[in-house]
Amino acid sequence: MSPINTADLHRIFDKLDRNGDGVVSIEELMWLLQTIGVQTSRDELELLVGKNGLLDPIDFLLFHDIVIKGKNVDQRKLRQEDDIEGKFLEKDLAKAFEVFDLNGDGFISNDELKNALCKLGLLDEKCGKDCKNMIEVYDTNSDGKLDFEEFKDMMLLSDS
Missing domain, CATH: 1.10.238.10 (EF-hand)
Structure with missing residues (x-):
């Protein structure tokens, strides 16, 4: 599987930012997870995303590295x-x-x-x-x- 590169992540970010406000919200992340059949609570996502519940493009890249890639985690x-x-x-x-x-x-x-x-x-x-x-x-x-x-x-x- 080809690794997801930064350009791919920017494209994914743009697709997730459904309202075009330049940030991905908890609601937009929940939409993605529900779309792929993963059930999670708002509280769980807030723990991962942070109290403000918004990811700008840089935060989204960091979120991917930490949560999605599981950096340094077997x-x-x-x-x-x-x-x-x-x-x-x-x-x-x-x-x-x-x-x-x-x-x-x-x-x-x-x-x-x-x-x-x-x-x-x-x-x-x-x-x-x-x-x-x-x-x-x-x-x-x-x-x-x-x-x-x-x-x-x-x-x-x-x-x-």
Whole structure:
């Protein structure tokens, strides 16, 4: 999977800033999480974002580095050390998997990944070849699609 670069993050920021005010609010972050099937409370997000509940472009980049990338954190080790948190993570990943598995067959194909990312506003339609590359990196059995375990590895072990 290609790492998300700064230009990608700026594009994502612009898509998340739905009202165009130059900041991403808690509500806009909650919209994204709900769109991908992850349930969280406003209080949890406020702990991550801060008391004012707003991320400017620089704060968003830092938020990505700290929260999304899990900088300097071994996600597998955290999951093993905290079984309760691991169960929640597994449920969230299962919900996210369902968002991408559009036909419900238990696999994510190149077309399903491309369609889901386009619907979320995170990928241009012309960037479909990147989806094939993302799948190839984590497709351990070389069947051209991701099952749940491969998807989990992609989400937990990617450098993006």
